[in-house]
Amino acid sequence: MQLLCLTTLDATLKKKDIKDIYRVHRRNNTKKAHIITEMSSTILKTYFLKQAKAYNNKQKEKLCAKHLGFTKNEYEPPIYVSEQLTAKGARLYFLARDLAKSQDYKLCWTSYGRIYHVRKNKNSPVIVIKNESHVNSLMRKE
Template sequence: MHSPPEKSSSVPDMQSIDETSPPAYVAAKTRRRNVNQAKRQEEVTLTQVQGMTAEIKNEMKELFDGLNVTQNVQINTVLAALTEIQQTNILVQTTITHLSEENVELKAKIQKMEMQAKNDKERIVLLENKFEDFQRTERKANVEIKNVPLKGDETKKDLHQMVFRLYKSLNVEVDRSDIADIIKTRKPKAERSTLIVELSNTFIKTDLLKAAKTYNLRNKTSKLSAKLMGLNAHPDTPIFISENLTPTASRLYFLARDFKTANNYKYCWTSYGKVYLRLDENTPIINVTNDAQIQQLVQK
């Protein structure tokens, strides 16, 4: 039997080739092998880079897609807010316009009311002055006798007799018929009464006032008293005779007297229901008509 023939190896014996091949051939073969390896490495590296690039692109795309979605949501939110703000601004502007129109209307109404109030005030002052003149005219022939010690049960005839006797005591001529009426008044809890005497004319009134003033100047230690009226119960009770002033004139006279004392004015008096002030004989007479006038005099 024959043994099978030995198969030749398909892989060349590189060592034998290298040992038997020329050096140039070996070097060229080595270079080719290195180039092939380098190419294979470049191909692997390029494939890896391409894969990484594709992955980065996908990640970036996903990131940008997410950012776009987020931005769209935010933009929509901002747009909605801006729309709401715009609507609010429109509403505010409309409200402001409406309020401005109302303000103009209110200003016009206020101006009209102020003008009406001014006219009403002027009319009221005019009416008050007319009423004051009317009251002054009604009282022009009246006098007041204050601090009279009456019992309280006196009749009109008794009062008439007292006033008539006062005229006689002051040496003033008067007829009984010139004493038209007498009204007795007394404040609550007051011990003395006031007699308002209505006379027939202003001449009789003026004569009585002058006579009373002259009497007090001549009798500084024993001025007008109740004994001049024939009252014997309290004969030394001082009495005071003056014009029958209106409430407004009475208040002005009170304020004027206080002003006279505080500011060293020499004269303060009433005449026919009006109040007068005078600093001295060399200054003009001031007719006091209201409270504001006295305040102006205080500020000078």
């Protein structure tokens, strides 16, 4: 059994932990294609996402291929690790991020396919964004 030790992320993946890996090409070929990795379980996927986010929050230099031991290059572009959302979810996440920027909200993130939004201070309640009209109503509130 082959192991992929991701010591940077404090994670170990076995070959059986990965169901499939494939590229999704974008319409405009100016950007590189996304690499989709399907994990064998939701628990493993959630753990891997959590570890990648924790690394990026703690470190000044964002996660890249050299941190995972794939290359030794001095400069590597960052690796963005995120959930794959449906087209509707991706649109909603885009609108939520736009709302966060325009209304100075502190955080906007996804988890289990849901779009979340946190207000400016730590004591504010977490708002689950459910649809576009909810985003519009939040835009009008402020």
